[in-house]
Each structure stands twice: as C-alpha cells, then as structure tokens.
Amino acid sequence: MSAPFLLVAAAWEAVAIAGIFPAKLFPSLETVFTTLAELSLDGILWAHAAGTLARLALGFLLAVGVGVVAGILMGRFQVVEDLFLPAVSFAYPIPGLAYAPLFVLWFGLGDLPAVLLVGAASCFVVIINAWKGVKAVRPLWLRAAEVMGANERQMFWKVIMPAALPYILTGLRLGLAQAWRILVVVEMLTAVEHGLGWMIFGAREFLNTDVMLSGVMVIGVVGLVLEKQVFERVERYTVVRWGMLTA
Amino acid sequence: MTSAFLSRSFWRGIAGLLLLALLWELFARSGLFTQALTPPITRIANTVWRTVLDGSILENAAYTLTRVLAGLLLACLVGLPIGILMGRFRAVERFFLPLVSVLMPIPSLAWVPLFILWFGIGEVTTLLVVGYAATFPVIYNSWTGVRAVNPLWVRSALAMGAGQRQLFRSVVLPGASPYVFTGIRLAFGRGWIAVIGGEMLANPAAGLGRAIFDAREYLDSEVMLASIFAIGVVGIAFERLVFQSIESRTVARWGMVAAAGARR
Numbered sequence: 130m131s132a133p134f135l136l137v138a139a140a141w142e143a144v145a146i147a148g149i150f151p152a153k154l155f156p157s158l159e160t161v162f163t164t165l166a167e168l169s170l171d172g173i174l175w176a177h178a179a180g181t182l183a184r185l186a187l188g189f190l191l192a193v194g195v196g197v198v199a200g201i202l203m204g205r206f207q208v209v210e211d212l213f214l215p216a217v218s219f220a221y222p223i224p225g226l227a228y229a230p231l232f233v234l235w236f237g238l239g240d241l242p243a244v245l246l247v248g249a250a251s252c253f254v255v256i257i258n259a260w261k262g263v264k265a266v267r268p269l270w271l272r273a274a275e276v277m278g279a280n281e282r283q284m285f286w287k288v289i290m291p292a293a294l295p296y297i298l299t300g301l302r303l304g305l306a307q308a309w310r311i312l313v314v315v316e317m318l319t320a321v322e323h324g325l326g327w328m329i330f331g332a333r334e335f336l337n338t339d340v341m342l343s344g345v346m347v348i349g350v351v352g353l354v355l356e357k358q359v360f361e362r363v364e365r366y367t368v369v370r371w372g373m374l375t376a
Numbered sequence: 377m378t379s380a381f382l383s384r385s386f387w388r389g390i391a392g393l394l395l396l397a398l399l400w401e402l403f404a405r406s407g408l409f410t411q412a413l414t415p416p417i418t419r420i421a422n423t424v425w426r427t428v429l430d431g432s433i434l435e436n437a438a439y440t441l442t443r444v445l446a447g448l449l450l451a452c453l454v455g456l457p458i459g460i461l462m463g464r465f466r467a468v469e470r471f472f473l474p475l476v477s478v479l480m481p482i483p484s485l486a487w488v489p490l491f492i493l494w495f496g497i498g499e500v501t502t503l504l505v506v507g508y509a510a511t512f513p514v515i516y517n518s519w520t521g522v523r524a525v526n527p528l529w530v531r532s533a534l535a536m537g538a539g540q541r542q543l544f545r546s547v548v549l550p551g552a553s554p555y556v557f558t559g560i561r562l563a564f565g566r567g568w569i570a571v572i573g574g575e576m577l578a579n580p581a582a583g584l585g586r587a588i589f590d591a592r593e594y595l596d597s598e599v600m601l602a603s604i605f606a607i608g609v610v611g612i613a614f615e616r617l618v619f620q621s622i623e624s625r626t627v628a629r630w631g632m633v634a635a636a637g638a639r640r
Contacts, residue, residue, distance in 0.1 A: 131474075132471070133475050134474065137475065155494075211388030212392030214389060215392060215393055219612070220608070223604060224573075225569075227585065230589050231597060231601070234592060234600075310569070311573075314485040314488070317489070318577075326486065336493065338490065341489055342490070345487065353478065
C-alpha cells in the first residue's frame with residue numbers, strides 16, 4: 130500500500146534536491162511538511178479549513194433543501210415536471226463556475242456569492258436524481274399500498290420516500306462531490322476571508338509553493354474523507370439497512 | 377419524436393420556459409436593480425445575435441471546445457493505458473490504485489495557482505488542468521471496464537485457442553468498451569467545468585470563460601449571460617450530437633449498450 134507513495138516521494142525528493150527547478154518553485158518534501166506542521170500549529174490552516182467546510186456545508190444544505198423538494202415535486206406531479214424539466218435540463222450541464230463573475234457582480238465579494246454559487250452548482254444533480262427516484266418507484270408497490278388503503282401521506286412517507294431514497298442519496302453524493310470540486314475555485318474568484326482555495330491563491334503572490342502544496346494536500350484529504358466516511362456511512366445506516374441496496 | 381411535438385408535455389414545457397422568461401423580464405424591467413446588472417431577455421438575445429454575427433462568440437466557443445478536446449485527448453493518452461493495464465495486471469493495479477485514489481478527490485482547479493507558477497499563465501496551464509480533471513474518470517472507468525468483462529467470454533476465448541493478443545483485441549477491449557466510453561463521456565463533462573475555471577484563472581488568449589471573466593470588468597452582464605447561454609448550448613450539442621452518435625455507431629452496434637451507462 131505504501132510502496133507507490135514512497136517511490137513517488139523519493140522521485141520528488143530527488144528532483145527537488147538535484148535542483149533542476151528553483152527550490153522556491155519546487156520545494157523538497159521536508160519543507161512542505163514543515164510548513165504544513167507550522168501552519169497547523171499556528172491555527173492558520175484550521176481557520177482556512179473551517180471556512181471552507183462551513184461554506185461547503187451551507188452551500189450544500191441550500192442545494193439539498195431546494196433540490197430534493199423540487200425533484201420530488203417534479204416526480205410526483207406531471208404538471209410540475211412538464212413545466213420545469215426543460216429549464217432544468219438546459220441548466221444542468223452548464224458548469225456553475227460560469228456564473229461566478231456574474232454572482233460577484235450581483236452579490237459582491239465574500240461569503241454570500243460563494244455559498245450561493247456552490248448551492249446553485251450542486252442543486253441540479255440533486256433535482257435530477259430525486260426526480261428520477263420518485264419516477265422509478267415500482268408501480269406494483271404503489272398499487273399494493275393503494276389497495277391496502279394507504280392515504281396520501283402514508284403513501285409518500287412509507288412507500289415513495291424509502292423507494293426513492295437510494296436515488297436521492299446518489300444525487301446528494303454527486304452533488305456534494307460537485308460542490309467540493311467547484312468550491313475551491315469559487316473561493317479564489319470571490320476573495321473570501323478564510324478558505325483553503327483562497328489560501329492557495331494568496332500564497333501564489335508570495336511564491337509560497339510550500340503553502341500551496343500543503344493546501345492541496347489538505348484539500349485532497351478532506352475530499353477523501355467526505356467521499357469515504359460521510360457518504361458510505363450514511364448509506365449503510367439508511368438504504369442498506371432498509372434492504373433497498375446491498376452494500 | 378413527431379408525437380412528442382403534439383403532446384401536452386411538450387406544450388407545457390414551452391409554457392414553463394416562457395413563464396420563466398416572462399418572470400425574468402418583469403424582474404429585469406421592474407427597475408429593482410439597474411439593467412446593467414440584470415438585463416432583460418430581449419437585450420441578452422440581442423447580444424447573442426450581435427456576437428454571433430460578428431463571430432466573437434463563435435470564436436470563443438471554438439477556443440474553449442478545442443481546449444476541452446485537447447485535454448480529453450491528453451487524458452485518454454495517459455488514462456487509457458494506465459486504466460487498462462490496471463485492469464489486466466495485479467501488480468500495476470497495486471501500484472497505481474493508491475495513487476489514483478489519493479489524487480482523484482483533489483479538484484483539478486485547486487492546482488491552477490501552482491501550475492501557473494510552474495508553467496506560466498496561458499495555454500499550457502489551462503490544458504493541463506483540463507487534462508487532470510479528465511484523466512481520472514478515464515482511468516477509473518477503463519479499469520472497472522476491463523475487470524467487468526464477463527469471465528465466461530475470457531475462458532471460452534482461451535478454450536478456443538486465442539492468444540494473449542487476440543484475447544485482448546477481440547474480447548477484452550470490446551467487452552470493456554461501454555465502460556471506457558462512459559468514462560470518456562464523464563471526462564468531457566469534468567473537462568468542460570475545468571476549462572471554464574482554467575480560462576478564468578490562467579488567462580489564456582480567448583474562450584467563453586475568459587469572455588465572462590473579462591466582461592465583468594466592464595459591467596457587461598449581457599455578454600456574460602450570452603456566454604453562459606453559449607456554454608450551455610455547446611455543451612448540450614456536443615453531448616447529444618457527438619457522443620450519442622459515436623455510441624450508436626460503436627458500442628450499440630456491438631450489442632453492448634445495455635451495459636453502457638450502468639456505471640457512472
């Protein structure tokens with residue numbers, strides 16, 4: 130497991146020590162890790178990471194709130210689907226990043242446009258998946274529930290929601306990944322006060338390559354944790370437990 | 377298709393789009409915000425028309441699309457061999473899988489400032505960022521694809537006396553193709569996002585992302601919205617026309633389409 134990392138690290142170290150590139154641009158690994166340690170001891174790194182995570186959480190919550198409701202409404206009511214599906218499917222493939230400069234004009238610099246952009250960029254995949262999930266509920270289950278006298282509310286909470294949940298969770302997972310991919314750049318473009326993307330962007334001005342590499346490493350770790358820990362766990366406790374999906 | 381044109385859903389879809397357009401138009405003309413920031417649809421449409429006529433939007437779109445395709449080519453050159461070898465040989469998989477799973481969750485655009493220092497602003501950085509974004513879906517899907525080839529086919533090909541090369545060319549590659557194709561399609565989507573960010577941050581000569589970014593300096597929200605519209609149109613057109621026709625000519629013709637798209 131660790132052999133490939135050691136090999137790559139050794140290669141990096143060899144290039145850095147050989148001095149092919151200026152040390153300022155291609156720092157050795159000790160420098161990077163020392164910087165990483167210093168930044169985390171100073172608390173600077175945590176402030177930036179906390180800013181990024183808070184923004185991610187807010188933006189993603191926004192996307193979930195809007196996306197799940199809109200998707201379910203579209204799946205349940207044909208009128209809603211007919212009215213909004215064309216608009217949603219046109220907006221879906223447009224990279225949210227394209228709106229960034231526009232959002233800066235509309236909402237100024239800082240946290241507000243960053244959160245709104247992350248929300249806007251990740252809500253479409255949530256909408257599409259929630260809609261598909263509701264559409265994919267087996268008609269047999271609906272008919273069976275109806276015959277057994279389920280009312281609207283029971284039908285929704287006991288049949289449609291559990292059946293649509295695997296799709297909805299897929300949407301959330303994709304949405305979170307998308308939010309994460311875009312957030313770093315959004316921070317660079319909207320000049321937030323604390324954020325990992327902004328830290329990397331700012332460090333460029335001072336040729337602090339070691340800070341930039343530390344930032345990239347932290348971003349990678351956070352991304353990995355989000356994917357592996359958060360979602361696989363949520364999935365295990367909900368859909369897998371209800372027998373909708375085999376882990 | 378013809379019946380869809382007459383169906384109720386179709387007309388409701390048109391009505392939905394018109395409704396949204398009308399709401400925007402009312403909002404824009406209400407004077408709540410200055411029209412420089414929220415231009416009415418008529419002016420956006422006018423700008424689209426003007427920039428199409430003078431060719432500037434087409435030129436920018438061509439630049440952006442070329443960059444995505446070049447990045448995609450780079451991603452295939454790097455990703456396909458790695459992914460296929462990972463699927464075929466245990467040792468290669470053991471070496472690359474940890475590296476891939478660590479590098480994959482890093483958003484490609486996080487590298488932009490660093491790449492700018494290493495490779496300067498402009499074309500190279502943009503291309504590398506698109507390539508980085510597009511490589512991982514290609515690697516991941518070709519790796520999965522090769523492993524997902526029905527073992528029965530492999531065994532029967534071997535029993536019928538296929539050599540390693542024949543096995544690879546006539547069984548493994550076609551068997552993995554739906555996954556590989558899905559990977560390239562995903563890679564295009566990723567690259568399409570990365571190119572916009574790359575153009576905004578790394579300052580190449582032209583492009584739709586560049587146009588949006590530059591228009592902000594002049595408070596030219598009409599050009600920004602027109603460019604966003606163009607990004608949507610080009611992305612959808614490329615997905616529909618190019619990928620779907622390639623798919624129907626290759627994977628679907630080989631009778632493998634049921635598997636295509638099964639894995640995202």
